[in-house]
């Protein structure tokens with residue numbers, strides 16, 4: 050299956066075979082990460098590939114591989130991590146490798162950080178799935194297109210299907226007169242802000258990755274100095290499709 054089709058079939062994988070992937074597959078994954086497009090090329094980022102011995106997890110399951118993601122803390126660094134590594138999530142699932150973004154998993158004391166200048170952001174698990182990594186489009190639990198945009202627009206459908214922390218889907222899209230779009234992030238209340246709030250900027254990068262993958266030649270992102278404000282939301286950027 051190609052990566053574009055995967056957008057409408059993927060699902061988070063939480064049951065894995067504990068057998069590691071072969072070396073060749075791991076090398077292909079590393080090669081894919083190297084060529085992934087960043088949202089903001091001014092930000093340094095890095096990752097480390099580890100096993101369950103090096104992570105602390107509040108979950109009841111393990112995966113054979115974990116990617117710890119790191120970044121410099123500047124500008125839209127969380128969106129950038131979401132954007133780069135959602136391309137990987139799609140690539141893995143297009144190859145029938147299961148994966149899951151994991152806010153609840155972080156490095157433990159066995160982990161020796163090779164790059165202390167950068168901050169740990171989030172983890173992704175991956176490996177051979179014990180069951181299928183794919184589902185039917187009608188099995189997705191997502192907001193309706195009309196709920197996430199000012200004008201229902203088929204071009205935004207790939208964004209609608211993006212994964213997000215606790216499936217919060219914090220994105221909202223508006224159409225500008227010049228044909229560009231704005232993306233906003235929902236401001237959650239006090240409680241939710243303390244839990245999923247730190248991951249919601251990652252979700253924004255994730256949904257933008259779906260729009261990039263489906264509009265590779267034309268996707269262009271920038272941040273306006275004086276954007277239109279939207280009540281209850283934070284402006285995240287402007288893009289072309």
Ligand SMILES: Cc1cc2nc3c(=O)[nH]c(=O)nc-3n(C[C@H](O)[C@H](O)[C@H](O)COP(=O)(O)O)c2cc1C
Pocket residue numbers: 059060061063149150151152153154171211212213214215216248251252255
């Ligand atoms: C930033 C982020 C953090 C997440 N953290 C966790 C987590 O800690 N544990 C977990 O089981 N799933 C986690 N998920 C997976 C989401 O729950 C999942 O993507 C969402 O419910 C939509 O389901 P789907 O990915 O199967 O489409 C996370 C997803 C994102 C994008």
